Amino acid sequence: MAEHIVRQGSASVAELAESFGVSVMTVHRDLDELERQGMVRKVRGGATAQASNVWESNIAYRLQAHTAEKDAIARVVAGQIEPGSSIMLDDSTTALAVARHLGELAPLTVVTNFLEAIRLLAGVPDIRLIALGGEYHASHDSFLGLGCVDAAEAVSTDVVVVSTSAVSDQYAFHQEQEIVLVKRAMLRSGTRRILAVDGSKLARVALHRVAPLDDFDVIVVDSGAPADLLQRLHDRHRNVLVAQL
Numbered sequence: 212m213a214e215h216i217v218r219q220g221s222a223s224v225a226e227l228a229e230s231f232g233v234s235v236m237t238v239h240r241d242l243d244e245l246e247r248q249g250m251v252r253k254v255r256g257g258a259t260a261q262a263s264n265v266w267e268s269n270i271a272y273r274l275q276a277h278t279a280e281k282d283a284i285a286r287v288v289a290g291q292i293e294p295g296s297s298i299m300l301d302d303s304t305t306a307l308a309v310a311r312h313l314g315e316l317a318p319l320t321v322v323t324n325f326l327e328a329i330r331l332l333a334g335v336p337d338i339r340l341i342a343l344g345g346e347y348h349a350s351h352d353s354f355l356g357l358g359c360v361d362a363a364e365a366v367s368t369d370v371v372v373v374s375t376s377a378v379s380d381q382y383a384f385h386q387e388q389e390i391v392l393v394k395r396a397m398l399r400s401g402t403r404r405i406l407a408v409d410g411s412k413l414a415r416v417a418l419h420r421v422a423p424l425d426d427f428d429v430i431v432v433d434s435g436a437p438a439d440l441l442q443r444l445h446d447r448h449r450n451v452l453v454a455q456l
Contacts, residue, residue, distance in 0.1 A: 212241055216251050216258055223257035280409035280433040281308040283454035287431050288372055288407050292316055296369040299397050300328055302353030302390070303374035305407045307331070313338060322366055324354045324393060341366065348389075355389045363396040371401025377415035378408050380447055381424055384417035391419040398422055405429045410436025413444065424448050 212231060216222045222230075227238045242258050245251045251258040285308035292298055294316050300306040302325035310328045313319055317337035323329060324343035332340050345359030373394050377384040383406055385391050398404050398421075406427040413436055424430065430444065431452045445451050 212238075213245050213251060216245075221254075221257060221259040226257070277409045277411060278308075279456060280411075280435055280454075281305045283433050283456050284407050284409060284431050285309040285312055287452050287454040288405055289313070289316065291403075291405060291429060292319070292370055294318060296320075297322065297367075299323065299363070299366070299368040299371040299401055300325060301371075301373040301394055301397055302328075302351055302355075303407075305374040305409065306372050309372055309407070320368070322363075322368055324359050324363070326352045326354070345393075351390070355393055359393050360396040363393060363400050366400055368401050370403045370405060371397050372405045372407055373397060373421070374407050374412075375417075375421050376412060377417040378406075378412050378424070378444075379414065379416050380443060382416075383408075383421045383424060383427075384415070385419055385421050386417040388419055391421050394421050398426060403428050405431060407431045409433050410440070413437070413440040 212227060215227070215230065224235055224238050228235050242251060242253050245258070246253050281304060284305055288309045289312035295318055297320035300310060300321065300323040307325060307328050310321070310331050313321060313332065314335045317335065319337070320339040320341065321332055322341040322343060324345065329340065329342050332338050343354055343359050343362040345354035345362065346356040348355050375383040375385045375394070385394065404427045410433050413432065424447065429450050429452060430448055431454060432441065432444065433454045434456050441453065
């Protein structure tokens with residue numbers, strides 16, 4: 212329902228009830244919950260999408276968005292990781308998709324600030340798990356702030372995998388300053404840097420620059436991205452890998 216509203220920009224209660232085959236009362240109840248999560252804003256007779264810096268960062272939305280693309284990207288990223296190495300994952304759901312493959316590559320050391328990834332990897336045989344602390348943010352299900360930045364900079368990993376909410380011809384962007392600071396610290400701590408983004412992020416910008424694309428050793432994107440945008444990315448970066456859907 213949230214994706215439908217975001218895609219359309221707004222939707223009426225009657226339209227949502229018909230589209231999803233549920234009662235008007237159910238739609239109102241679901242919209243109340245989505246508004247509580249910061250994903251939509253209820254208005255008279257329906258709902259509108261919240262500003263992108265709210266719903267795009269919300270963990271509930273991100274866990275459901277572009278899942279096929281993230282899974283395809285994750286398989287390619289996993290192919291870049293050698294058993295016995297150390298890997299740092301940011302709090303993106305694309306990195307979470309990568310985490311689902313790491314048990315197959317053990318032994319590994321995995322460092323992350325994403326609580327969902329910590330839950331996933333805790334107890335996996337031959338995975339040495341290091342959690343980056345800081346202030347917990349429920350909307351992201353991750354640890355952020357100065358404590359997390361300091362913790363990220365205190366370690367050095369063979370590979371760091373990050374995703375961002377927007378990628379232009381020259382830069383990777385994200386809309387939230389606290390998340391940008393952690394991603395930058397992670398990039399400084401990785402020997403090999405991988406940017407993993409689905410095609411919906413291309414040819415976009417957000418408020419804050421995370422890093423120039425030249426700072427990344429590899430960029431992984433899915434084959435569902437528009438062909439012209441993929442070509443532009445290939446033209447401007449030395450190592451772009453396209454994950455087939």
